Amino acid sequence: MNEKHREFWMGRAAQVRRRVNTAWWLEAMAAPMVIASLAGAAAILWTRREHPVVDPWWLGGGVAAALLLLAGGCWLLARRKFEATEDSLVRLEVAMSLRNALSTARAGIGPWPEPAAALRTGLRWSWPRLLVPVLGSLALLALGLWIPLSALPTKAQAPEEPQSWQQIAADLDRLAKEEVVDEEYLEETEKKLEELRAQEEEQWFSHSSLEATDSLRETHQAEKRRMENELGKAARAMAGLEQNANGANQAARERMMEEFEQAAEGLRNGAMKPNQKLLEQMQGLDLKQLGNLPPEQLEQLRENLKKHQEAMQGGQGEGDDWADELLGDGEGEGEGQCNGDCDGNGDGECEEHGEGSGKGGVNRGPGHAPGVLGKADDPLKTGKAEGLEAKDLSQATPGDLLELQDGEHSVDQNASRISEGGETSATGRGGDRVWRDSLDPDEQRAMKRFFD
Numbered sequence: 455m456n457e458k459h460r461e462f463w464m465g466r467a468a469q470v471r472r473r474v475n476t477a478w479w480l481e482a483m484a485a486p487m488v489i490a491s492l493a494g495a496a497a498i499l500w501t502r503r504e505h506p507v508v509d510p511w512w513l514g515g516g517v518a519a520a521l522l523l524l525a526g527g528c529w530l531l532a533r534r535k536f537e538a539t540e541d542s543l544v545r546l547e548v549a550m551s552l553r554n555a556l557s558t559a560r561a562g563i564g565p566w567p568e569p570a571a572a573l574r575t576g577l578r579w580s581w582p583r584l585l586v587p588v589l590g591s592l593a594l595l596a597l598g599l600w601i602p603l604s605a606l607p608t609k610a611q612a613p614e615e616p617q618s619w620q621q622i623a624a625d626l627d628r629l630a631k632e633e634v635v636d637e638e639y640l641e642e643t644e645k646k647l648e649e650l651r652a653q654e655e656e657q658w659f660s661h662s663s664l665e666a667t668d669s670l671r672e673t674h675q676a677e678k679r680r681m682e683n684e685l686g687k688a689a690r691a692m693a694g695l696e697q698n699a700n701g702a703n704q705a706a707r708e709r710m711m712e713e714f715e716q717a718a719e720g721l722r723n724g725a726m727k728p729n730q731k732l733l734e735q736m737q738g739l740d741l742k743q744l745g746n747l748p749p750e751q752l753e754q755l756r757e758n759l760k761k762h763q764e765a766m767q768g769g770q771g772e773g774d775d776w777a778d779e780l781l782g783d784g785e786g787e788g789e790g791q792c793n794g795d796c797d798g799n800g801d802g803e804c805e806e807h808g809e810g811s812g813k814g815g816v817n818r819g820p821g822h823a824p825g826v827l828g829k830a831d832d833p834l835k836t837g838k839a840e841g842l843e844a845k846d847l848s849q850a851t852p853g854d855l856l857e858l859q860d861g862e863h864s865v866d867q868n869a870s871r872i873s874e875g876g877e878t879s880a881t882g883r884g885g886d887r888v889w890r891d892s893l894d895p896d897e898q899r900a901m902k903r904f905f906d
Contacts (some may be wrong), residue, residue, distance in 0.1 A: 463543070468542070474577065482528045483529075487528075490591070495594040514599060549574045615651065636730070639677075685763040690713075691710045692714060694710045735758060
């Protein structure tokens with residue numbers, strides 16, 4: 455019987471010990487749990503906003519793991535306040551007024567008391583103090599996990615640079631690859647383009663930036679057109695000199711030689727220059743002895759000129775206007791046979807065979823064939839106004855033309871007179887007619903008082 459009594463009281467003491475130690479553990483965990491829940495909710499909201507693809511269950515698992523770590527740390531912190539079984543026996547003795555009976559019995563001095571029907575521990579749970587921190591922390595974490603939250607908008611991508619920059623850069627790369635332009639010009643233009651790109655992205659499409667872009671693009675295209683014109687002029691002059699190499703028209707030969715020299719000078723002095731090889735070929739060409747030069751040398755020069763001219767015609771921006779492609783820029787596909795000087799000045803004879811447009815130039819006209827876009831209509835043809843027969847006048851709207859009639863204005867040819875009191879007065883004259891006869895008496899007196 456004594457052993458059964460011991461088991462009863464030791465079991466009750468263990469229950470009290472666990473209850474007291476649990477209270478100390480929850481007391482130690484209350485404040486850290488609230489602080490950790492605030493930080494955890496903020497971390498969850500940040501994660502959901504910055505990384506919306508993360509599954510909520512992963513977040514919940516992370517929260518649970520963090521709570522377990524916090525609980526373990528608080529348990530280790532509260533262990534120094536835990537009570538042993540002997541302390542719980544003393545607590546029972548005090549609460550039930552056993553007068554140290556349990557302590558003496560455990561020491562083997564006296565017998566164990568009879569089991570009590572009603573066990574009093576002297577302890578009572580303070581539920582508000584216990585539940586408020588726990589429930590508050592769980593509520594904060596639940597809000598962080600399930601509160602509706604819009605994902606952080608993705609960072610705006612860098613705006614695409616103006617299309618003109620891409621066109622200029624592509625054109626410069628093409629010219630550099632074909633090796634038809636002096637590198638100094640390419641480097642200078644590329645430097646200007648990089649200065650535009652070095653601006654802040656918000657300023658790429660500003661008024662000043664777009665103006666600078668347009669200026670750079672127009673300057674580049676103007677240099678290409680100038681160089682193309684000079685190359686074409688040199689090629690035409692050289693072709694004319696070859697055809698008239700042994701001709702008697704000395705004036706035409708001198709004019710073509712001068713034209714070739716002017717083209718070469720323009721190529722040397724322009725901002726955009728051809729490659730050094732072409733300049734050396736043109737400079738070393740003896741125009742007076744053109745007929746005696748090796749055919750290979752002339753053919754190489756012609757191919758070089760053609761290569762440069764085709765390079766100037768390519769790229770972006772040269773044919774932006776579709777009408778330029780339809781009308782042509784002075785070079786056509788007609789066939790012709792020329793004898794002598796065919797520059798249009800009457801120094802030679804020229805026979806044309808076939809149809810199509812010829813080659814345009816300073817002395818040759820525009821070069822494009824007429825009627826490319828069809829038969830042109832009379833620009834002064836205004837058409838004829840015709841009335842529409844309204845079948846249902848209930849559907850007519852204000853301004854609809856219903857009928858046209860021929861009529862004449864009725865004009866009164868008699869002089870204008872003003873009648874007063876049934877009598878006809880004389881017609882006013884000059885200023886008298888303007889301010890006196892057209893006003894009533896009160897107005898006349900007022901005008902006379904201020905202006906007479």
